[in-house]
Amino acid sequence: MRRADHKVYIFKFRPSSHSDDYTIVATYRDAGRAEKVRRALERLLKDMEKHPDDYNVDWSPDEARILLDGEKVWFEVYTAGYLEDVESVIRKVAKPENIECYRYYQELRIRVRVPKGLTAELALLVLDREEAEAIRWFRENCGEPKVIDCGDDTQILEWFYSGDGIYGEDEDTLYIGFEFRIEDRDNWEVWEIK
Amino acid sequence: MNERMKRAENLLREIAGMIRGELENRMDLIEKITSRLEVTPEEYMELMVSEVVTNSEIYVGAEFAFPPTQSHNPEKVKNKALKLLEKKLRRDCRLFLTI
Numbered sequence: 478m479r480r481a482d483h484k485v486y487i488f489k490f491r492p493s494s495h496s497d498d499y500t501i502v503a504t505y506r507d508a509g510r511a512e513k514v515r516r517a518l519e520r521l522l523k524d525m526e527k528h529p530d531d532y533n534v535d536w537s538p539d540e541a542r543i544l545l546d547g548e549k550v551w552f553e554v555y556t557a558g559y560l561e562d563v564e565s566v567i568r569k570v571a572k573p574e575n576i577e578c579y580r581y582y583q584e585l586r587i588r589v590r591v592p593k594g595l596t597a598e599l600a601l602l603v604l605d606r607e608e609a610e611a612i613r614w615f616r617e618n619c620g621e622p623k624v625i626d627c628g629d630d631t632q633i634l635e636w637f638y639s640g641d642g643i644y645g646e647d648e649d650t651l652y653i654g655f656e657f658r659i660e661d662r663d664n665w666e667v668w669e670i671k
Numbered sequence: 672m673n674e675r676m677k678r679a680e681n682l683l684r685e686i687a688g689m690i691r692g693e694l695e696n697r698m699d700l701i702e703k704i705t706s707r708l709e710v711t712p713e714e715y716m717e718l719m720v721s722e723v724v725t726n727s728e729i730y731v732g733a734e735f736a737f738p739p740t741q742s743h744n745p746e747k748v749k750n751k752a753l754k755l756l757e758k759k760l761r762r763d764c765r766l767f768l769t770i
Contacts, residue, residue, distance in 0.1 A: 510709070517766060517767075520766050521766060524762065524765055524766060528761075528762070528765070531758045531761060531762050532762075533726070533727075533728070561722055561725070561726060562762070564722075565718065565722055565759070565763075566766070568710070568718055569708050569709075569710050569715060569718060569763075569767075570708055570709065570767075571708075571709040572709050572710065
């Protein structure tokens with residue numbers, strides 16, 4: 478008699494109706510394990526080329542990118558979520574400590590110049606509503622800012638952000654629950670690091 | 672949960688059991704594959720069951736196999752799941768046993 482109540486792990490990625498730039502970041506206990514997974518993912522891409530009928534994906538292997546950074550393995554591709562084969566390799570070859578999945582992954586450095594001595598907490602009370610909301614968002618999502626003394630009567634609050642895409646470079650706008658236009662504000666700067 | 676979803680969930684459970692049984696019948700192969708991996712045979716089987724059951728063709732098939740839609744047939748969904756398992760086992764043999 479077979480068990481009828483199997484433990485079913487829900488694979489994280491499910492196809493949807495529209496495509497996005499997906500970035501999966503899997504973190505392993507050490508760099509050796511990560512390298513092993515990177516090699517297995519390379520083999521997976523080659524296998525997809527040789528045996529396309531065994532894969533149900535909406536992307537071609539040459540569109541995917543695999544990166545290794547210490548104990549982290551990155552897999553990037555434009556897809557509507559057809560990532561089950563990738564996830565299978567990531568979970569089987571070595572046990573990941575953590576798997577994160579992002580859409581339109583970005584790494585940003587955000588700086589806002591404020592009067593000297595103004596803490597992020599006080600800035601919420603002093604600055605205009607949109608600026609205060611933006612600062613609140615970055616404090617909630619990136620933690621307390623680094624404070625850089627400018628040597629005059631101002632200082633810079635700086636955050637580092639990594640995650641789903643929130644910044645449109647062309648429009649110079651942050652999408653953080655509302656549209657926060659940077660180009661209208663001389664005291665704000667955003668750099669896209671990745 | 673409505674009646675259709677309950678029946679779909681039961682079908683997916685049935686498919687999970689069927690896939691698990693197929694894997695257990697091939698324990699020699701599973702042990703060979705997992706000897707090259709970090710997961711245990713038990714973990715490998717759990718992952719494989721999940722991979723098949725959460726495959727879009729399978730869970731969508733199960734969802735639409737009962738009234739009022741009934742555009743899929745439960746038996747055909749089960750057969751599709753078995754074929755998918757074969758593909759995935761072939762894939763894993765190529766990926767992990769040929770290195």
